[in-house]
Amino acid sequence: MPRNPEIPDGGLGYTLVYLIESHDGWTMIDSGWxxxxxxxxLDKQLHxxxxxxxxxxxxxxxxFHSDHLGLAAAVKERSRARLIMHELDAPEALxxxxxxxxxxxxxxxxxxxxxxxxxxxxxxxMGPPNRPEAVKDLEVTAELQVRGNEVLRRDxxxxxxxxxxxxxxxxxxxxxxxxxxxxxxxxLLPRITPNISYIPTIGGSPLSDYLRSLKELEHLEVNHVLxxxxxxxxxxxxxxxxxxxxxxxxxxxxxxxxxxxxxTAWQIAAHVRWRVGxxxxxxxxxxxxxxxxxxxxxxxxxDEGILxxxxxxxxxxxxxxxxxxx
Numbered sequence: 068m069p070r071n072p073e074i075p076d077g078g079l080g081y082t083l084v085y086l087i088e089s090h091d092g093w094t095m096i097d098s099g100w101x102x103x104x105x106x107x108x109l110d111k112q113l114h115x116x117x118x119x120x121x122x123x124x125x126x127x128x129x130x131f132h133s134d135h136l137g138l139a140a141a142v143k144e145r146s147r148a149r150l151i152m153h154e155l156d157a158p159e160a161l162x163x164x165x166x167x168x169x170x171x172x173x174x175x176x177x178x179x180x181x182x183x184x185x186x187x188x189x190x191x192x193m194g195p196p197n198r199p200e201a202v203k204d205l206e207v208t209a210e211l212q213v214r215g216n217e218v219l220r221r222d223x224x225x226x227x228x229x230x231x232x233x234x235x236x237x238x239x240x241x242x243x244x245x246x247x248x249x250x251x252x253x254x255l256l257p258r259i260t261p262n263i264s265y266i267p268t269i270g271g272s273p274l275s276d277y278l279r280s281l282k283e284l285e286h287l288e289v290n291h292v293l294x295x296x297x298x299x300x301x302x303x304x305x306x307x308x309x310x311x312x313x314x315x316x317x318x319x320x321x322x323x324x325x326x327x328x329x330x331t332a333w334q335i336a337a338h339v340r341w342r343v344g345x346x347x348x349x350x351x352x353x354x355x356x357x358x359x360x361x362x363x364x365x366x367x368x369x370d371e372g373i374l375x376x377x378x379x380x381x382x383x384x385x386x387x388x389x390x391x392x393x
Contacts, residue, residue: 082134083295084109085250086116087243089221092124095148096241096250097295101137101204109138120145125219127226129252130235131156133204135295140207151219153230154212156237158205165268169197172268179267182383183358184331193355213239226250229284233277234261236269240284247290249303254280255292257300259342260313264359265366274314274367281307318364322373322387329377329384336361 085096099105113120123146128136131152139150154160165172173194180190215230219241227242231254241250253261254277263277289303300306317339324330324338336357337346343353365385368374377384 081296083293083298084112085293086113086118086123087221087224087226088118089224091222093118093122094125094127094219094221094224094226095123095142096127097129097135097252098126098138098142100134101141106138106141109142121147123148124221125149125151127151127219127239127241128156128209129240129250129254129295130238131158131161131205132235132253135252136207137204139204143207149210150207151211151213152209153237153239154214155232156235156239157209157212158207159209159212160237161205169195173197176267180355180358182381183362184333184382184384185358189351189354192351215239231280231283233263233273233280236271236273236276238280242287242289247288249284249287249289249292251292251294253295255284255303255306255310256294257292257297257306259297260310262356262360263314263363264356265362266359272363272366272370274363275370278311278314278367281310314364317360318368321361321364321368325374325385325387329386331382331384332358332362332365335365335385 082097082099084099087094087096099109113123120142123142126139126142126146126148128139128150130136136158142148143150152158176194177190180193181187185193213228215228217228219226219228225244227244229240229242231238231240231252234253238252238254240252240254242248243250249255255261261277263274265273284303284307287303291299291301292303292306293299320339321335324335336354339346339357339361341349341357343349346354346357349357365374369376369385372388374385375388377386
C-alpha cells in the first residue's frame with residue numbers, strides 16, 4: 068500500500084496489508100492510508116489474491132495510526148467486515164480522549180513543549196498535524212474491542228491477540244501458532260526502530276511499556292515476523308536484542324549530556340545522534356518528533372530511579388539522581 072503523498076519527507080514508503088484465507092471468510096490485517104491511490108491498490112491486490120470484498124469477514128487494525136486505520140471505513144463499507152482493535156486504540160476511545168478538537172490539542176501541546184524547554188515561538192508551530200483526513204479516519208466503529216490474550220478463530224485459522232503497547236497505548240500484535248507467524252504491527256520492524264514517543268494528551272511511560280512488551284515476546288516460537296513496513300524477517304530473538312540495545316544506547320547518550328548538570332528535554336535532544344541527521348539540520352517538525360522520543364526515554368529513566376525531574380520557573384529540568392563522579 069503506497070504512503071500518503073501529503074506527508075512531507077516522510078515516513079515509510081508503504082504499508083503492507085496482510086490477508087489470511089479461512090474456509091468461512093478472509094481476515095485482513097491493517098488497511099493502509101486513506102487515499103484514492105491506496106484504495107485502488109488494495110482493491111487490485113485483494114482480487115489478485117483471489118478474494119472478493121464480501122469474502123473479508125474481519126478487519127484487524129493493529130493500532131490507530133492513519134497508515135493502518137486509514138482505509139478501515141472503506142473496507143467495512145465494501146465488505147461488511149467487523150473491525151477489531153484494542154479498546155485503548157479504538158476510534159471511540161480516541162474520540163473521548165481527543166474530543167476537544169485539533170486546535171485545543173495544538174494549544175495543549177504548545178504549553179507542554181514550552182515546559183520541556185522549547186522556545187515559545189517554536190512551540191506555537193508544534194502539535195498534531197491539522198489533517199482533515201485524519202479526523203475522517205476515526206469515523207468508524209470497532210465492533211470488537213480486545214484487551215489482549217483473546218484468541219480469534221475462523222475455520223482453519225487461530226490468531227492469538229498480544230497486547231504490545233509502546234508505539235501506541237493499544238497496539239496489538241497477532242500470533243498464529245500453527246505456522247508460527249507473528250504479525251507484529253509497528254511493534255517490530257526489521258531495520259529501523261519503531262517510534263516510541265511521549266504524547267502529552269496520553270501521558271504514561273511509553274518506553275517502559277515498550278520494553279516490557281518486547282520481553283513478553285521472548286517465549287514465542289516464531290518462524291516469520293510479518294511486519295507492515297520494510298518486509299518480513301526471521302530471527303525474532305536477535306531483533307529483540309537489537310531493539311533493547313538501541314534504546315539503552317540512546318539513554319546512555321542522554322545520561323552523558325547530563326553529567327555537567329540538569330538540562331531540559333529540548334537541550335538533551337540536541338545531544339542525541341539522530342538517524343535522520345544532525346540536530347542543527349533537522350526541520351522543526353522532525354525536532355518535535357525527536358523531542359517526544361527524548362521525553363519517552365527520560366520518563367522511563369525517571370521511573371527507574373536514574374533521573375529526577377527538577378521543575379524551575381515553569382520549565383522541567385532533568386537531573387541525575389546520583390551525580391556523575393568527577
